[in-house]
Amino acid sequence: MKGLDAHLVVRRGSFTLDLELAVAPGEVVALLGPNGAGKSTALRALAGLVPSSGGHVRVDGADLRPLPPERRGIGMVFQDYLLFPHLSALENVAFGPRSQGAGRREARRRAAAWLERVGLADRASERPRALSGGQAQRVALARALAVEPRLLLLDEPLSALDAHTRLTIRAALRRHLAGFEGAAVLVTHDPLDAMVLSDRLVVVEDGRLVQQGPPAEVARRPRTDYVARLVGLNLYRGRASGGTVTLHESAFALDSIEALEGEVFLAFAPSAVALYRTRPDGSPRNVWRAAVSAIERQGDRVRVQLDGSGITAAADVTPGAVAELQLAEGSEVWAAVKAAETHAYPA
Template sequence: MTAERAPGAGGGGVVDGADRGDGADRGDGARRGLDARLVVDRGAFRLDAELRARPGEVVAVLGPNGSGKSTALRALAGLESLADGRIGLDAQDVTTMPTERRPVGMVFQDYLLFGHLSALDNVAFGPRCQGAGRAEARERAAELLERVGLAEYAAARPRALSGGQAQRVALARALAVRPRLLLLDEPLAALDVHTRASVRSELRRRLADLDCATVLVTHDPLDAMVLADRITVLEAGRVVQEGTPGEVAQHPRTGYVARLVGLNLYRGSARGTRVALAGGAESAPAEVSLSERWDGEVFVAFPPRAVALYRQRPDGTPRNLWRLRIEGVERFGDQVRVHLEGALPLLADITPEALAELRPVGGAEVWAAVKATEVRCYPA
């Protein structure tokens, strides 16, 4: 049997020192977090996805461009009408609730701070819109600025803030309305590469102190792996995979996810210790032994670093060996990534020295070998 190659402002609160997910374990029926089915029709595109997030939990939504990530976020915020489905927050149906009344806070990709207002008044804006008096709103804003470490910047205008500081003000503004659902739209996209790592770690600490459900939309797998408790992957408007960051990284189920986590991924039919793949190639999965056999549809995956390349057929009898054609070469960190086509299209990461020994030219053929112990197998 052959197989395909699998070629990616509203209300809640802040509790100091609260454990993530604490609200989900209290037995309090009103603290269920987010439970939504989102159906949105936009011409030829249709989003039909279920999203859930417990109180105190961060769920990252990943997907390629056009997968429906932004549409899902806008629907949760009330900025996109549903054709079907519902949005439940802490056992309350907010599907038809006006946008301004939803207990939802949102941090936009570019933060959208009011340039003519101080940091303090930016944060106080939401409570003022909810009817709080000026003194009460500013007091709440001051408390939140102190909580995010920006008390000394209360009088600063947005143009005087760094990217990381602006993000913290935007987060404080979203939390000032005491949301039960926090939405983050590409929260690190506006930052330069030099500040992203530190701001990512800081945001992780801030999110760990929240007891509202949080949904994070991102195209960056590192953001999702670091910030999220669970990941939901959208492709073409549908959920194709979900789980903890570890589960998603170790067991990708689509080519998009495999590329995100840096694995070669294939689907095939297993019989014993052999898996039949597209084009007649076969692979011996590492997890299979004579006493534990695989049968049926499975995925097999292995990292590009596990692939060894040879100009001549290697000695011995490697259990995974294919004659393939070099289609391209690119720099990849301190390694070289080689794109190979043939019976088993794959990526191989080798050293520049190993590449020099191969002396590849366009269309050159090489032998690719992978140890059985490097191959991961799991049910499809």
């Protein structure tokens, strides 16, 4: 099999990572999950930096598990880049080819070519302390790619950057990944990085795969609370019958085009939730009474957390609505969601 074919088994105390992972040549897979889910452990197991308890790691059919990290031929970009402080940018990038047996002149030639590709030819003689965060990230990427790896691993490659630099470097990284012919695995906590940089998301919780698929599909049909929060949706599990979904004490009406039966997920966006001081009249078919448990400003909107009738939900409203409805923690309100704003799919 071309690309990456891995079954990662790592046991550490009471925690066990058991993850099957396949990545095709030219594909970028993002590993997502809450803290402690096993994402970085998976990446380090692929690199041979943590011992495996079983499974296999094959790249283009070659078994890498018996090999030490330096012989696996893997390119890796660490969260803190880990550039050699005493070497110039050129020498940092040349280190990989040199370790593979290339002569000094050939290694420097390849390093210069990669610095040119990442737009840093004019900083070749600079040491890491003289580089900005974005420049250091690009040197680390060039160093990883200079060994011509068939597998590229990236551990939170943008987390050390400020917001403005992150925007620019994210776009540049996407271009470089698009031109990479091997398999690439990215670990990130940022859903935007994952959505922009990857072709497929693999969501890990408690050391196990819980959901995978193209970013748009995962965002549209989350299957765990973590994924729902990540993509900004309210998510519930219930039973569909006759055009409604029963959730604990409440029943939600579905759009008339949805004909589902049995166990389903029900999702709707916080922006679809309307709040009222009194029970609303008119078109909303899904109405419930709730108490405000928290209020948080998010940009030009306000996120209101609701709890009531067995339903915990988030609602996004304007600051004007907060004032008009006199919202505060403990306030009693009515919440409503139109049937057309709900989305149900098989569990």
